[in-house]
Amino acid sequence: MNLLIATLGVLGVASSGPLIAGTLGATSVTALAIAFWRNAIGAVVMAAPVALRRPAEFARVTRREFGWSAVAAVALALHFACFITALQLTSVAAATALVCLQSGWIAVFQSLRGTRHRWPVLVGLGIAFGGVVAITGFDTGSSPTALPGDVLALAGGALAGLYTLAGGKARQSMGTGTYTTLCYGMCAAIVAVLALASHQPLAGFDAEGWLGIIAVTVCAQLVGHTAFNHLLATMSPLLVSMIILLEIPGAALLAAIFLHETLPAGTYAGLAMILAGLVVVVTGQRHNRASAERREAELGTD
Numbered sequence: 418m419n420l421l422i423a424t425l426g427v428l429g430v431a432s433s434g435p436l437i438a439g440t441l442g443a444t445s446v447t448a449l450a451i452a453f454w455r456n457a458i459g460a461v462v463m464a465a466p467v468a469l470r471r472p473a474e475f476a477r478v479t480r481r482e483f484g485w486s487a488v489a490a491v492a493l494a495l496h497f498a499c500f501i502t503a504l505q506l507t508s509v510a511a512a513t514a515l516v517c518l519q520s521g522w523i524a525v526f527q528s529l530r531g532t533r534h535r536w537p538v539l540v541g542l543g544i545a546f547g548g549v550v551a552i553t554g555f556d557t558g559s560s561p562t563a564l565p566g567d568v569l570a571l572a573g574g575a576l577a578g579l580y581t582l583a584g585g586k587a588r589q590s591m592g593t594g595t596y597t598t599l600c601y602g603m604c605a606a607i608v609a610v611l612a613l614a615s616h617q618p619l620a621g622f623d624a625e626g627w628l629g630i631i632a633v634t635v636c637a638q639l640v641g642h643t644a645f646n647h648l649l650a651t652m653s654p655l656l657v658s659m660i661i662l663l664e665i666p667g668a669a670l671l672a673a674i675f676l677h678e679t680l681p682a683g684t685y686a687g688l689a690m691i692l693a694g695l696v697v698v699v700t701g702q703r704h705n706r707a708s709a710e711r712r713e714a715e716l717g718t719d
Contacts, residue, residue, distance in 0.1 A: 429641025431667025440629030507566025522578030545694025
C-alpha cells in the first residue's frame with residue numbers, strides 16, 4: 418500500500434509542471450490564475466475539516482503564528498509567480514529541476530544563520546549547483562527566453578526554501594489544517610493583488626482552461642502532497658524526502674511523453690547532477706531532528 422501511495426504522490430507532484438505548461442500553452446488561462454485557484458481551492462479543502470471538527474483553532478491563532486504564516490504566504494505567492502512564469506519561458510524539465518533545489522537552498526539559508534553542516538551536505542550542494550551551471554549553460558543557446566526562465570525557476574526554488582523555513586516556525590505550535598488554511602488563503606489573496614496589478618484575469622476562461630486548473634489542483638496539490646503527508650506517518654521523513662526528489666525525473670519523463678519535449682544531452686546531465694546532489698544533501702542531513710525533517714518534507718509547493 419505504501420508503494421502505491423508513494424507512486425501516486427510522485428506522479429501527482431511530477432505532473433505539476435507538465436500540466437501547468439500544457440494549460441498555459443493550449444488555453445487562455447494566465448499564470449497567476451493557476452496560482453490563485455490552486456491555493457484558493459486548497460485553502461477551502463483544508464479549512465473544511467478544521468471548521469467542522471475544531472473551529473475554535475482558528476480563534477486561537479497567535480500574533481506570532483499569524484506573522485510567520487504571513488511570511489510563508491508571501492514567499493509561496495512569489496514562488497508560484499516565478500515558477501509558473503518560468504514554465505512559459507524554459508523547458509518543463511529544467512524549470513522543475515531548478516525549483517526543486519528547495520532543499521539545497523534551505524541548507525544554504527541555515528548555513529548563513531550559523532548552522533554547521535556535515536561535509537556530505539556541502540559536497541551535495543556543490544554537485545547540485547554544478548548541475549544548475551550545466552543546465553543554464555546549455556539553455557543559453559537553445560532559446561532566447563530559456564535563460565530568463567531558468568533564473569526565475571532558480572528564484573522560485575529559493576522562495577520555496579524561505580516558505581518552508583517560515584512555515585516550520587509557524588508549525589511549531591499550529592496544526593496542519595489551520596496552518597495550510599491560513600497560508601494558502603493569504604497566498605491566494607496576495608496572488609489576486611498581483612494579478613490585478615499585472616492585468617491578468619482570474620476568470621472568464623473556457624471549459625478546457627478550467628479543466629486544466631482543476632487538474633493541477635487535484636493532481637499536484639491534493640493527491641501529491643496529501644500522499645506524502647500520509648507517508649510521513651508510516652515511513653521515515655528521510656525516505657519520504659528522497660522519494661519526493663523523484664519529481665525531477667518524473668516531470669522530465671511526463672513532459673517528454675505528453676508535451677514531446679526534447680532537450681540537449683547536456684541538460685539531462687545537469688538534471689542528473691541536481692538530483693544526485695540533492696540526494697547527498699538530504700542523506701547528509703539525516704542526523705537532524707526528526708521534527709525538522711518532517712516539516713521540510715510535508716511543506717511541499719509544486
